[in-house]
């Protein structure tokens with residue numbers, strides 16, 4: 255046995271274990287509003303943060319210590335002061351920033367909660383259904399995907415299709431399929447007030463959240479329907495259909511893609527946004543690939559297999575994405591050149 259190789263692996267294992275444990279404390283800090291309280295504030299000692307937050311001193315001390323040791327906070331050891339650097343606050347406290355990452359910490363415990371069900375399914379078949387992940391999964395997805403969609407969709411992603419933008423500005427009917435709690439619907443409705451945006455999702459909790467948010471945002475050009483994508487009404491049709499992080503999750507991807515084609519007007523465009531992945535495992539042997547396969551095992555694949563579905567998994571790659579779209583009847587399939595670490599963008603039509 256190569257002891258050096260073993261020690262390197264032990265280091266790698268403990269680094270991952272540390273990350274997993276620290277993320278639990280990040281989830282607590284997020285829930286108690288600690289990052290928002292510390293954002294933009296001057297460095298201060300424990301007594302100050304206890305007074306400012308009203309939190310229990312012993313808990314706060316341990317949480318601040320964890321986050322300082324992990325490098326989330328800065329600790330001035332000479333004066334015992336804790337602070338949150340602005341650069342970290344953008345990722346942890348500012349949900350309007352495209353760099354906000356903290357929603358992942360809400361999603362991870364929901365993924366861990368599925369471990370017994372996934373282990374059972376790995377032995378016996380089946381899977382863990384979407385609804386069994388609970389509300390933190392729905393909110394965690396919205397908060398993890400939301401910052402990119404809210405900020406980049408209309409500023410960076412759609413401008414790669416200027417003809418589509420011109421139609422949206424003129425006023426067309428748009429469907430966002432698998433809309434979750436409505437991030438993309440709201441972003442499109444705000445940027446293109448002349449267009450009408452309908453969000454469809456099979457999950458009742460997601461639609462309930464989306465409708466609540468629609469009410470508080472007072473947008474007159476949005477609506478939400480709880481229905482499976484295969485049943486979206488064909489009349490009146492849509493000029494633009496979007497899916498964000500949806501197709502690989504589906505029980506029956508081909509019938510859904512076929513339905514999307516049927517509800518699109520003849521000149522219409524479908525924008526399919528899916529996790530970035532190569533076509534083969536050999537292309538995905540890096541940390542982003544590990545995250546994609548892990549998310550897939552603990553969520554994407556299992557919630558499809560729970561209903562006897564295709565279980566495509568999140569790392570299904572552009573070749574299969576194109577094959578599926580062509581099998582559903584689409585004639586045109588192009589990957590759009592948009593720089594993004596998480597998503598691949600496909601323009602589909604015909």
Ligand SMILES: C[S@@+](CC[C@H](N)C(=O)[O-])C[C@H]1O[C@@H](n2cnc3c(N)ncnc32)[C@H](O)[C@@H]1O
Nearest residue numbers: 396399432433434455456457482483498499500
């Ligand atoms: C990973 S989430 C993405 C949500 C949202 N698009 C986003 O990016 O935040 C996938 C969504 O697809 C929905 N979904 C799954 N199967 C569906 C189906 N057959 N019809 C409609 N929605 C479906 C789920 O309920 C879930 O909200």
